[in-house]
Amino acid sequence: MARLLVVDDESSIRLLYSQELGEEGYDVVTAGSAVEAVEKLQNEQFDLILLDIKLKNESGLDLLQKIVKDRHDLPVVLCSAFSCYKDDFSAWLADGYVVKSSDLQELKDEIKKVLAKKQNR
Amino acid sequence: MNLQCCWHNVTISPGDCPYIEPGEEDLLVSHERRVIEKCSNCPRFISELEGMKSAGEPLAPILKILTVELVDLRVRLESMDGFLNSKTREIRFLHELSTVLQTSMDLDEVLSVAMTAITAGKGFGMNRAFLLMCDKDQNYLRGYLGVGPRSYEEAWHIWQEVEQTNLTLKEMAQFFRENKLFSEKVKFQDILERLSVPLEDQTHILTRSLHEKRPILVVEAFNNPLVSREFAEILNVDSFLVMPLISGNRKIGVLIADNFITQRAITHQDIQSIETFAFPVAFALVRASLYEQLHEEVDKLTLANRKLQEQQELIVKMEKMALVGRITSSIAHSIRNPLMVIGGFARSLLKSIEVDDPKKEYLSSIIQEARQLEDVLVEILNYSDSLYPVKDQWDLNQLLEDSCRDLQPKFAAVDCSCRFELAEDLPTVLIDYKQISYCVRTLLVTALENRSPGGELLVCSRWWDHVVMLEIYDQNGSLPEDVWETMATPFSSTQELGVAGVVGLPICRTILEKSGNSLEIERSQGGGMRYIIRLHLQKEE
Numbered sequence: 001m002a003r004l005l006v007v008d009d010e011s012s013i014r015l016l017y018s019q020e021l022g023e024e025g026y027d028v029v030t031a032g033s034a035v036e037a038v039e040k041l042q043n044e045q046f047d048l049i050l051l052d053i054k055l056k057n058e059s060g061l062d063l064l065q066k067i068v069k070d071r072h073d074l075p076v077v078l079c080s081a082f083s084c085y086k087d088d089f090s091a092w093l094a095d096g097y098v099v100k101s102s103d104l105q106e107l108k109d110e111i112k113k114v115l116a117k118k119q120n121r
Numbered sequence: 122m123n124l125q126c127c128w129h130n131v132t133i134s135p136g137d138c139p140y141i142e143p144g145e146e147d148l149l150v151s152h153e154r155r156v157i158e159k160c161s162n163c164p165r166f167i168s169e170l171e172g173m174k175s176a177g178e179p180l181a182p183i184l185k186i187l188t189v190e191l192v193d194l195r196v197r198l199e200s201m202d203g204f205l206n207s208k209t210r211e212i213r214f215l216h217e218l219s220t221v222l223q224t225s226m227d228l229d230e231v232l233s234v235a236m237t238a239i240t241a242g243k244g245f246g247m248n249r250a251f252l253l254m255c256d257k258d259q260n261y262l263r264g265y266l267g268v269g270p271r272s273y274e275e276a277w278h279i280w281q282e283v284e285q286t287n288l289t290l291k292e293m294a295q296f297f298r299e300n301k302l303f304s305e306k307v308k309f310q311d312i313l314e315r316l317s318v319p320l321e322d323q324t325h326i327l328t329r330s331l332h333e334k335r336p337i338l339v340v341e342a343f344n345n346p347l348v349s350r351e352f353a354e355i356l357n358v359d360s361f362l363v364m365p366l367i368s369g370n371r372k373i374g375v376l377i378a379d380n381f382i383t384q385r386a387i388t389h390q391d392i393q394s395i396e397t398f399a400f401p402v403a404f405a406l407v408r409a410s411l412y413e414q415l416h417e418e419v420d421k422l423t424l425a426n427r428k429l430q431e432q433q434e435l436i437v438k439m440e441k442m443a444l445v446g447r448i449t450s451s452i453a454h455s456i457r458n459p460l461m462v463i464g465g466f467a468r469s470l471l472k473s474i475e476v477d478d479p480k481k482e483y484l485s486s487i488i489q490e491a492r493q494l495e496d497v498l499v500e501i502l503n504y505s506d507s508l509y510p511v512k513d514q515w516d517l518n519q520l521l522e523d524s525c526r527d528l529q530p531k532f533a534a535v536d537c538s539c540r541f542e543l544a545e546d547l548p549t550v551l552i553d554y555k556q557i558s559y560c561v562r563t564l565l566v567t568a569l570e571n572r573s574p575g576g577e578l579l580v581c582s583r584w585w586d587h588v589v590m591l592e593i594y595d596q597n598g599s600l601p602e603d604v605w606e607t608m609a610t611p612f613s614s615t616q617e618l619g620v621a622g623v624v625g626l627p628i629c630r631t632i633l634e635k636s637g638n639s640l641e642i643e644r645s646q647g648g649g650m651r652y653i654i655r656l657h658l659q660k661e662e
Contacts, residue, residue: 012462019469081457083502100457102464102491 002047002115003027007037007063008079009056013100017050020104021111034058038066046074048115050107051094053080061091068093075114079107126165128156138163161188161195211394214244217290218398222405226412231405233298234290236268236305238398239378241293242283245395247378247387248276249358251309253316253327254374254406262327262375264316266302267309269381276382315355320372326352327375330363336396337363338387362387364395366403373403442631453498460498464491500625503559512636514549517557517589517656521580524561531566536574537597542581550589550656556632557656560640563625564593564652571650572598584658591654598650600642 004026006017014030021028029044031037034055041049049067053060064076077096078085085091095117096110127137131152135141140159141148148155160166170188174181221234236252238244249269253262270276288296297305306313318325323332326347330337339345340360342353361379365372378395380387467487474481525532525539532539568578576597583590604626630640633654641653 010458010462013458016462016465016469020465023469023472081454081461083499100461101495102461102468102488104465104468 001025001027003029003045004048004050004111005037005040005044005046006030006050007032007034007055007060008050008052009033009054010052013052016104021050021108024108026111034060034063037063041067041071041074047118048111049074049076050079050111051076053078053082053085053091061085064091064093073118075118077107077110077114124169126160126163126169128160128163128166128169157191161191214238214290215398218244219401221291221294222401225405226409228406228409228413229298229302230294231402231409232266233302234294235376235398235402235405236266237294237297238290239376239395240268241290242280244290245378245391245398247362247391247395248380248382249378251312251316251356251377252374253318253377255320255372259320259372262316262318262320262331264309264313265374266306267313268297268301268305271308273382312355325349326363327377331365331367331372331375334365334367336365336392336399338392339363357381359384360387362392362395364399366399366406368400368403368407371407373406376402439635453501456494457498460491460494464488464495467491500628503628512551512553515552515554515557516547516549517552517591518543518547518582520554520558521561521582521591524558524565525578525580528562528565528569531569532578535569535572537569537572538577540577540579542579544582544584547582547584547589548658551659552656553636556636557654560629560632560654561591563629564654567600567604567626568593568595568598568650568652571600571604587658589656589658591656593652594645594649595652596645596647596649600644600650605642 002025004021006014006021006028008014008017008030009032011032014032018028018030029040029046031040035058037049037051040046051060051064051067055063060078060080064078067074067076075095076093077098078091078094079098079100081100083099085097091097095114098107098110101107127133130137132150133155135146135149138148138155138159140163141155148159167188170181170185174185218234218238222231225231225234232252236250239247239250247269249267251264251268252266254265255262270279316327318327320328320331322328326337326339329347337347338360339348339362342348342356342359342361343350345353356377356379358379358381361377364376364378366374366376376395376399378387378391464487467484471481471484471488474484521543522541525541565578572595574597576595579592579594581590581592581594583592626640626642633640633656637657637659639655641651641655643651643653645651
């Protein structure tokens with residue numbers, strides 16, 4: 001069972017991800033801020049991080065850089081309401097990029113793809 | 122003494138004096154006037170005066186002297202009278218000429234008046250005239266206009282024509298301008314083309330006259346050391362007048378006048394008259410030329426001003442659009458998260474609900490509406506993205522094929538196939554792939570949403586010069602009027618958002634126009650719709 005860390009500042013979205021991805025068979029842990037996410041990353045093991053770019057007063061892209069630096073083997077999928085960050089140089093560090101949608105199928109497919117890629121490394 | 126002449130009779134009968142002509146009958150009873158006007162020239166009176174002298178009449182020699190003096194005075198008086206009449210006519214002519222020249226601002230009108238004045242019988246009566254003008258850079262004197270006949274037959278025809286009409290100089294000039302200006306230019310084209318002299322060449326008779334600011338009368342042109350043989354052959358006349366046209370210190374050109382047909386000698390009087398006339402002509406030519414330049418400058422300024430206004434309007438419009446873009450982008454992002462939660466949970470609930478649960482329909486509606494709102498958001502955010510294009514060289518044929526392939530489900534839904542006619546040698550084009558791809562997809566979706574089922578979409582690519590044209594032709598297509606209207610301003614329609622034609626087309630147009638390209642949508646003459654994107658080939662910046 002793959003373990004996912006969902007980082008999003010909106011509790012409703014965290015709840016939605018937990019439920020939907022939980023139904024898909026993932027063990028979902030959530031964090032509402034970059035600080036909380038870093039803390040959980042230090043104490044727990046994860047197979048993939050689902051990361052929002054806009055985190056209230058914090059930047060998901062800054063957190064992404066930190067994760068890539070400290071845990072380069074941990075895949076990150078960016079999940080944002082903004083499509084424009086796809087062209088952002090920093091966003092290229094992530095393993096996947098999904099624009100937020102009520103239909104989570106694209107997100108689920110992306111997670112599967114990234115996890116499969118990780119296993120084949 | 123037997124007197125045969127009637128001079129001593131106070132009154133005479135008709136026929137007594139053979140020199141009294143019809144209309145002069147009052148001389149029959151006016152003794153004094155008859156003696157003064159007729160007797161001094163009468164041979165019979167002279168003869169009788171000689172007889173009186175022979176007879177020793179003491180007053181006879183005196184009378185002879187007085188008679189000769191009277192005749193002489195009369196001749197001089199008539200000559201002066203003729204001169205006065207000629208000068209009066211000339212002053213009237215110059216007055217008429219100067220009135221026209223001073224009031225005219227039109228170069229053609231001035232030229233017509235000037236050339237007519239030189240060649241018309243009422244004017245200076247020369248047979249031919251050529252006008253040479255200095256070019257703008259003052260490098261060359263070039264043949265500009267020739268007027269007059271080229272043969273005796275033509276001259277005869279012209280004189281007859283003039284005789285039948287009684288036009289004033291102004292009327293003649295107007296007639297010339299309207300009917301003959303162009304044809305005369307053409308008629309003398311061969312001569313005018315050869316009349317080109319560098320202004321630096323001060324040995325040429327034309328430039329010499331211009332530099333010395335004086336008219337030059339050339340006689341015996343073929344043997345004249347001042348005139349080259351070649352130039353004499355061009356004019357093919359033995360005698361001609363070269364008249365410089367100068368205004369202030371500005372060299373305007375040169376007039377050449379001759380009597381090619383009549384071979385009449387050019388008199389000192391002709392030279393003086395034409396010289397008097399040359400100054401106002403030169404002045405009028407300068408003024409007309411300046412007026413013409415002024416008009417050109419005004420036209421240029423008007424055009425520049427109009428373009429500036431258009432640019433300003435465009436800037437204002439773009440600023441408004443950019444503001445709309447920023448606002449809509451901000452709103453769209455704010456909406457996306459809650460929308461995702463609403464739609465996401467609705468989907469989640471729908472999965473867990475019983476098949477026959479009546480709430481299933483409500484959840485389906487929520488999901489459907491959320492999806493539609495998300496589509497609108499995509500449209501709006503695409504518009505916002507269009508403000509920041511990223512360009513690269515792309516193969517547009519590939520783009521067209523990819524776009525059509527991705528939309529296959531939509532093609533299938535309206536039972537429509539897709540046929541390509543792609544240019545084989547299509548060059549790559551510097552574009553923002555995402556933007557142009559979005560435009561092509563929007564046009565395809567618009568076409569598919571506004572057509573009757575069946576048939577095919579013809580997707581073409583063509584290119585020529587510096588333009589690549591992408592065209593979608595749909596014979597079954599028909600775009601409703603309300604969709605046409607939305608082309609003007611995005612988001613202005615009250616229609617339901619999310620329809621490609623309502624939101625997408627204006628965005629496409631904005632995207633294309635912002636990058637200097639264009640979108641055209643037209644109803645095809647043979648029925649159906651044409652959607653055309655024109656992209657300009659440009660170098661990578």
